[in-house]
Amino acid sequence: MPMRRASLHAPTTGILLDVTAAALMLCCSEKAVRTRVSRHLLPFKRLGSRILFRRDELEQFITSLPGVTLQEAQHNVAVRSGKGER
Numbered sequence: 001m002p003m004r005r006a007s008l009h010a011p012t013t014g015i016l017l018d019v020t021a022a023a024l025m026l027c028c029s030e031k032a033v034r035t036r037v038s039r040h041l042l043p044f045k046r047l048g049s050r051i052l053f054r055r056d057e058l059e060q061f062i063t064s065l066p067g068v069t070l071q072e073a074q075h076n077v078a079v080r081s082g083k084g085e086r
Helices: 019-026 030-038 055-064 070-080
Strands: 045-047 050-054
Touching: 019 030, 019 050, 019 055, 050 055
Parallel strands: none
Antiparallel strands: 045 050
């Protein structure tokens, strides 16, 4: 039975994601995802030789990255436009 290649549009809606779907979710290349996995910079699971990601863990990982929340950004816009408190 021939091996099936991952499609360009891997499903990103399931509980478990493959490398292709994780790359789409993280807006980076599959190579970047594999590099981060090898350096243990992303949460992942192994099933035999397959690398899998739990959707909820990737979402938590993204949420924990440094940056500004939506509410903070909206507040900053309001302050800069003179409509908010400083």
